[in-house]
Amino acid sequence: MDKVKDLSDVEKRLLLKQLLSRNEKKAAQLLNPLKATQASNDPTSFNNFSGFKMLQEQAEIFQTLALKNPYFCTHEGISDHVTAFEGRKYINYSGYNYLGLSGHPEVSAAAKNAIDLYGTSVSASRIVSGEIPLHAELEQVLAEIHDTESAVALVSGYATNVSVISHLFGAKDLILHDALIHNSVITGCILSGAKRLVFPHNDWEALDQMLKENRHNHERVLIIIEGVYSMDGDIPDLPRFIEIKKQHQCLLMVDEAHAAGVIGPRGYGSHDHFGIKGSDVDIWMGTLSKSFASCGGYICGSRALIENLKYNAAGAILFSVGISPANTAAALAAARILQREPERAARLRARSKLFIERAQANQLDIGDASGTGVIPIITGNSVLCLKLGQYLSDAGIYVHPILYPAVSESAARLRFFITCNLTEDEVIHTVDTLAAAMHKLEPN
Structure with missing residues (x-):
């Protein structure tokens, strides 16, 4: 491995190329000595942060393979089909842009009209003075789509998972999530302080066994899955997970980011796809940036859950500005088109x-x-x-x-x-x- 230090720049680039065709363990063994030769001893230099070094190595890979950098390409218009x-x-x-509603004339007109009425920002957290009528209208339609009592909309899909999970659960609790769950869920679990366990992808039998072994040690237990998984496009057996959560007296959260607007006879998501009641799942989470042609996130569920979040969740409402008028109006218009079409x-x-x-x-x-x-x-x-x-x-x-x-x-x-x-x-x-x-x- 010492020979790595003596490689020329060209040979180093070839080595980096080889990393991509080897298994992860071998890649790590080869990469560490190369990183060591490139590092300096200055702890205040951002050049020495691992994330930046990774980008440099990635750039060398693109150069070696004569490829363009595929990231941060700038669209010259609407991102549609x-x-x-x-x-x-x-x-x-x-x-x-699943339903082609970003750029839809009705959605764009709603956003423009909202700016004329309310400006470009609500200029405060909603609990203080940032509430506009469009917020409640959007939340009512989202609750209708997910067949729940209530809903709350937030400014970021990622922050929705982080804020809600970390607010509702703590050190006495247990959270079990699918191995392929989104990073935002993992971050929320870590910040909550709850014990976190990972079950194999879509394996409800493994989850059942883990609950038999661990449920009795914790006050509240939350199971988290996705309605459609963002990397594989597969759908979990939601009725099985509902059975397990009831059997073990757990709460169930379903991330509908890639399911709402896509699956089910009406496109209403997982409950529509499986023909179940919205109340069979305790926490429905979704994003506004996909089927709803806007930006933000939301939670649907019981009135008690939503009131708790609206008044007490720091990252959700208390210390966060409300969704902008334009984004709220766009999501509302898109949701109504989904219902209509x-x-x-x-x-x-x-x-x-x-x-x-x-x-x-x-x-x-x-x-x-x-x-x-x-x-x-x-x-x-x-x-x-x-x-x-x-x-x-x-x-x-x-x-x-x-x-x-x-x-x-x-x-x-x-x-x-x-x-x-x-x-x-x-x-x-x-x-x-x-x-x-x-x-x-x-x-x-």
Whole structure:
């Protein structure tokens, strides 16, 4: 390993390239000596922060492979099924404008009208003086969609999970979450001070066993799953998780970020998909940036839960400005269109079904995708993943690679977001182009 110190810059870049095709343990063994040669002893230099070093190494990988940096591309217009960068149009799979409502004339007009009425900010936390009528209107519609007594909307989807989980639970409690849960949930669990346990992905039997072993040691217990998982596009067996939470006297929280507006006959999310009552789940969480064409997060549930959050949750309402008038109005208009036009969600699912069938016919690995708005194409190799992304970009198809550490190296993938305005021809062209690229670039 000492020989690493003597490598030339070119050899170091080649070494970094090799890291992407090895397993994680070997990658770590090779990378640590290289990091040591690049580090200085200045603890005040941001150049020595691990995150910045990782970016430098990533830039070297792109340079070595002659690839463009796929991140922070600037859209020249609305991010819908088609987008534009640097004067060129692309079929767009990089955004989650699921129902095509960001840029919808009715949604845009509502946002503009709200600015005329209320300005660009509510200028205070809602509990003090930042409340506007649109907030209550939005929350009423969200509660209707999720079949709950009440709802509260917050300024950030990420902060919703962090604030709500850390407020409701503490040191005497236990939180169990799916192994593939979103980072915001993990952060909220850590800040809560509750004991945290992780069960294997979608494994309700393992969860049941963990509760048998641990439930009696804790005051309150929360189970957290997602309605649709953001990396794999799969759907958990929600009725089973409801049975388990009732059996062990637990609370159940479902993150609907990628489910609301997508699954169910009306597109209302998990309760609609499974035909259950909204009250069967204790805490419904969702985001406003996807199907609802805005920015923010929300919680739906019992009136007692929502009143607690509105008056007592520091990061939710007390010490946070209310959602801006424009964002509130946009989400409200989008939610009403969802209620009025369930065919948008149905069209999205039809495009997803077509994508999956064509991918399977071309022997592409779609993992556990189940016809939602997320479809992975798993390459199991980050170098191949990056090259495929570049190939598709050159062909006018925009999709992002997902690499380690976001997923394991063996699960490196292109993640396709399916939106309702995609045409059948666009989907067919995309999958056929992808299959041809895979055949051309895949290692023998």
